[in-house]
Amino acid sequence: MDKIKILTILASSICVLFAESSIEGIITFEGKAPKMKTIRMEADPICSLKHDTPVKKEYLVLGEGNTMGNIFIRVLNPPKGDFPAPEEHATLTQQGCKYSPHVMGLMVNQPLEILNPDGTMHNVHAMPKINKEFNQAMPKFKKKMVKIFTKEEFMIPFKCDVHPWMGCYVGVSSHPFFDVTNEDGAYEITGLPNGTYEIEAWHEKLGVQTATVSLGADTSAIANFLFHAPKKNE
Numbered sequence: 001m002d003k004i005k006i007l008t009i010l011a012s013s014i015c016v017l018f019a020e021s022s023i024e025g026i027i028t029f030e031g032k033a034p035k036m037k038t039i040r041m042e043a044d045p046i047c048s049l050k051h052d053t054p055v056k057k058e059y060l061v062l063g064e065g066n067t068m069g070n071i072f073i074r075v076l077n078p079p080k081g082d083f084p085a086p087e088e089h090a091t092l093t094q095q096g097c098k099y100s101p102h103v104m105g106l107m108v109n110q111p112l113e114i115l116n117p118d119g120t121m122h123n124v125h126a127m128p129k130i131n132k133e134f135n136q137a138m139p140k141f142k143k144k145m146v147k148i149f150t151k152e153e154f155m156i157p158f159k160c161d162v163h164p165w166m167g168c169y170v171g172v173s174s175h176p177f178f179d180v181t182n183e184d185g186a187y188e189i190t191g192l193p194n195g196t197y198e199i200e201a202w203h204e205k206l207g208v209q210t211a212t213v214s215l216g217a218d219t220s221a222i223a224n225f226l227f228h229a230p231k232k233n234e
């Protein structure tokens with residue numbers, strides 16, 4: 001075999017090796033959206049002074065056309081492989097006495113930096129079922145702490161024992177094939193080899209939905225999800 005032929009074969013096999021596909025879609029809410037109640041922060045004047053306009057509850061965050069934010073979406077049957085945690089930390093900020101983001105994901109063993117720029121006392125209470133629970137005060141002088149979750153777990157609720165309205169959810173994944181939507185409802189999971197995948201979309205009150213997606217090499221498949229309004233508004 002001449003050199004060029006060998007090189008061509010090598011190049012094409014590398015292409016197959018690195019052929020990566022993606023799944024993307026939009027999450028939409030269907031039905032009459034409940035009116036979000038205002039969060040009353042008067043109990044801590046430092047919190048209420050941080051907002052010029054009323055702060056609404058965050059369990060339903062809708063964009064134009066009722067697209068949904070705060071949906072955690074992941075592959076349930078990831079491809080086999082070794083997926084080391086990124087060195088870059090993920091960040092959860094207590095900002096204006098709210099958690100930002102309200103729903104987030106990170107990988108097993110990826111550092112989670114928890115920030116408190118608020119100038120008031122927060123108490124970060126993570127309530128996992130598989131990982132280790134922690135409940136730690138962050139007085140106003142403590143601006144940062146770092147936590148690591150060592151096991152996969154979906155979803156871990158966090159709350160603040162000082163401000164009862166504060167809550168968020170953290171998904172800890174053993175692989176990088178997950179995403180969280182902003183209010184435009186769009187998600188994208190990239191870097192998948194060809195195959196058939198089960199994907200799950202999670203909402204904190206409306207539960208989960210799943211879909212099966214078959215991916216060829218170097219393709220992009222679309223899987224949209226529709227969540228329906230609950231029968232009884234909260």
Ligand SMILES: [Cu+2]
Pocket residue numbers: 094097121122123160161162163166
């Ligand atoms: Cu707090």
